Every structure is written in C-alpha cells, then in structure tokens.
Amino acid sequence: MSNADDASETTTGDADLARRAAELGAQVVRSRDWRGVAREDKGGGDFATAVDVEAERAVLGLLRAARPDDAFKAEESGRTGAPDAARRWLVDPLCGTLNFAVGTHLVGVNVALQEHGRTTAAATADPYTGETYWTDGARARLRRDGADTPLEPSPESRLVDLNLDPPYPNAPALRVARLLTDADFERAFRPRVVSSTLAVAWVAAGRRAGYVTDGRLEGSVHFAAGIALCEAAGCTVTDLRGGPVHRGDGGLIAAADERTHALLLDLITRQETTGVRR
Template identity: 80%
Template structure:
C-alpha cells in the first residue's frame, strides 16, 4: 500500500467513525479557552492512528487529541486531525472533515481530507490531487482530478482565533472592505473542509491567520491545493511556512493577487515580491 493510499484509507476510516456516531448529547472534554473535544474526536483519532501504526510502525505520529509519539526528529511524521469542525459536529451541523497528512523531510508527500457526510475524499500523493466518492447511491469509487476554479467567487474566511498578525492584520476586516464585497462573496464554514473545496473548484479561495507549520488542521488541505495547482502563500505572499503566518489558498494567480492586495493594504505595505 502506498503512502497516499494509506492516507486516504485512514481518513475514510475516521470519517466512518464520525458518520456512524450520533452528535446529540455527545460527551465533551474541555481543552480550555472555550475549545473542547468530543468522545467522537477521540474515537476517530484512535481508529486512524491504529491503522497508521499497523501499516507504518517505524514512523512518528501527531494527533490533535493525543499529541505526539515516536522520535521527535523523525523524518516521517503523520499528522491527524480526527474531526475538524468539532463545534459544528457537536450542534448537528454536517460541515466537518477528517484530515491525514504525511510530512517527510519537511514536505507533505501524501494527504487526504474525508467528508463523513458526503462520502467524498480529497487526496494527493504530493504530485496530483484527486476526488474519490464512495460506492453509496451507485457511485463507483473512481477518482477524478481536482480542478480549481474561481468562477464561484466564493471566498471562505476562517474567523477562529488565534490571530498572530493582529492588530495590524485581521482576515475578518475583509468582510467590511467595499472592494472585497464587490469582487467576492464571503463564506464561513469553520472547518478546513473548505480548503479542500478550493482545490476542487467549489471555492475561489480560503484565508486564515495562524501558525500553520506542521499543523494537523491545515497540512492536508495545503497539500491538496498545491498539488491541484492553486496559488498558495502566507498572508504576505511568502511561502506558506516561511514564518509570516496565515494562509491564502486561491484557485488561480489572479484571485490570489486580488486578495493579497486587499490583505496587504491593511498594513500599508507593498505586497511581497
């Protein structure tokens, strides 16, 4: 089994756990700062890591709920976000994702994002990106290439903290920027499922602040967008993990340039490059 196949199967396994568990009255574990995990987060992570450890026992692993295991400086590390959109899940909103990514020598070489409620899995081997639909409702499980498109003009903004670039720069300010309003239509999904949607042509772009290096939340989506041919940088137009923080993932260079201009204008500085 290739690493890409394993990433896809692991994400799909986690998605089945999420899909098969009820959200009503789900037990919560407080993580502080208003954040929490549910019993389903923990169960899905256990299932995903169980498969990964059986297939790749020599690798290292980081799960959102359980933390890291294996050598600290391991060349190969699996990143697992077992339920991205926990608050959505806990109130019965079916906008969540299961993210699995393999970081190898500082590069994501395999990744998958699975949607528990549509049966869709977005996956990449680090070179090409694909969408696989499960066999429910007569679908055959074949892969189709991901093709980014800005035609929808829909831009997802992540409004969840932290905001390391504040107060000079806040993604949320775009919501009241007249030029943004005239060019795009904002959306707030509150799940990194929306990053995969950029790769698939269902969103024109996605923006977030935050420190994203080796992030269990964002590694898979970033890899999908890069493999699909999107334009991906940090909020200042530099390489996404270069230290500036944040993410602009856009379907094409023109959309990216327009968003970068709007974001950069907040700081009164010229765009990077």
C-alpha cells in the first residue's frame, strides 16, 4: 500500500471514529433524564451537569482507546495527553447544556480532530433525532438510520441563527445582538436563537441560511466540528470581518452561499463602521 493510500485510510478511520464517538456521547445524553440532574456551577451563569461529565467520559474513553498517542481537549476535563502531540481531539460532550437542563431538546455532541491547526475529521451528533453530521475534511455527510447522504447547503429558508452568548471580544464596535433590530437584516432574513452549535451543522445541511457568532474560535471545542462540516459542505465561512475563521477573536459567519455571506458581512461591517445601532 502506498503512503497516499495509508493517509487516505487513516483519514477515513479518523472520520469514522469521530462519528462513533459523537454518537456514543449522544447515546448517553439521550438516555438520561434532565429533571433533577446535578449541576456544577462554572461561574458567569454557566454550569455543567452530571450528564455533560458522563458523556465526556464516554467519548474520551473511546477516543483514548483507539488513539492513545493523541492529545485531547475537552469541555469539562480540559487538556490531557502529550502537550506536543501533532493530533488533538476536541470534545464538547453536550453543546446546549442550558437547553438540556430545562428539557429543551436542542443540543449536540461535537467531536473534532485537529492536526497542525487543521480539522481533518469531525462529527456533530443530535441525541434526539438520531442524526449525525460528519466529515473527513473533504466530504460532508448526514447519517440517518445507518445511511449517509451528502450535506447540501441552501439559503432558501432565510433562517439565520445568532449566538447571543458571551464572550463578546469584538464589542462594543460589533454586537451580534444588534442584528435583531436592524431593518435590513429583518428584510433579508429571519433570526433564530438556538443556543447550541448544532445550528452550525444545520447550515451545512441546508436547514439554516446562516449562523453568526462573536467569540474566540481558535481551538474551540464548541465550534471546530461545525466549522469543518460547513467548509466540507461548500459553505462560505469566515470571521466577522471576512478573514480566516480560526484566527484570534474574529468570531464566525457561516453562510449557505456567497450571496448570503455577502449580505451578512455587509450588515456587520456597517455596524462596526458606525459603532452604534442604526
């Protein structure tokens, strides 16, 4: 087998592992009752539940058994493994904890593999629909009932998810929340606030026209999987200023197509230029 074949086989194996790990985490989440779940305060109104911790433990157990030489960064347990490893798995075991804790079934389990800063495999699993969005870095697929179909972005819904959770490193010049009262945004789109990065995967799947958030996304356990899915599906993905998305405090615009991206970028650019809500 050639080196190219070896690399292809490894990539496919990593993507399958990411998918299986995300699905295992989703299985844990789906099987646990939100009512009365123990919480651990993390400050600033944020918290983790016992289900976050249990799902993360299951995901990391599978990944470590399959890739013992890799490094890991997980939402609840932080960084483990060799600090100089070229490969690092990013794990968000329950994205949408606040939703889960009140019985709102809008959550996802995110798993991504980064090599030298590039995401080469990723998956987002929805515990309540049984769907898994996954990519090997080149293709983007939706697995449902054991069958895979290509992810196909579409702007037709005009639905754009806005992440209103802190931090806001680009404030006060830029505030995503201002788009909610922008007349031009209202004419072009319909806002949604899901409060889970499951909505980023929806952009790749054609269920959302776009997604916008502020924040520090480099090496983010929350966003790495969704960004990789959108890029592999052919979405237009940049930071809030149209630059590379994994750079510093730039935030994210994930759009189904170039036209949708251009409209969103223009709205955000005008906001930063004026510095005030119009």
